[in-house]
Amino acid sequence: MSISNFLKVFSVSCLAIANCSVSSIAQAADANVIELTYSAAQFQCGEGNELVDIQVNVYRNSQFVQTLSVEDSVYLPINSFDDLTFQYNFIDAECAPIDNPEEMVLAPEDPVPDLAGVYEQDSLQEILDGLNEYEELFIVELGTSDSESSAYDFQDVVMLINNKPAFSD
Helix, strand or coil: CEHHHHHHHHCCCCCCHHHCCHHHHHHHCCCEEEEEEEEEECCEECCCCEECEEEEEEEECCEEEEEECCCCEEEEEECCHHHEEEEEEEECCCCCCCCCCEEEEECCCCCCCCCCCCCCCCCHHHHHHCCCCCEEEEEEECCCCCCCCCCCCCCCEEEEEECCCCCEC
8 A cells, every 4th residue: 555545545644755754653543553354255055055245344433544445455543452443344235243243363373272163164274374474364263152153153253453554656
């Protein structure tokens, strides 16, 4: 993402783009900047078990930031991941997410819930094994709160948190 796109996302104005840098914006915001990438969505419903298009509204300190679709990324100045909240929207689907989706952040060294991937997904451990030490997974269960269900896999929405994003000028 270019600096100009970054500025657009956060409605930050600079008098002279040439004098702006991402690090100065992060310092001005007194926050760390992360890159949040919506990596995958695996939720099926309806008679044909069709994959659902899930869009995610991202909020920072209760302020709307951006709507993400799979493969979208956003740079966010945050003090803590707890600054962020999410709203999940099923697009043209016969079903809806549960009222209280379960969300979890996992770093490579964290203990991993013993949940197999369904629908030919990699397990959470396999995904974590592929991360760099500065990356984390944000995983969401939207279909059920029943931990005994085979659909309870925390892979309905999978996002990559990059705590050391590289910026292009």
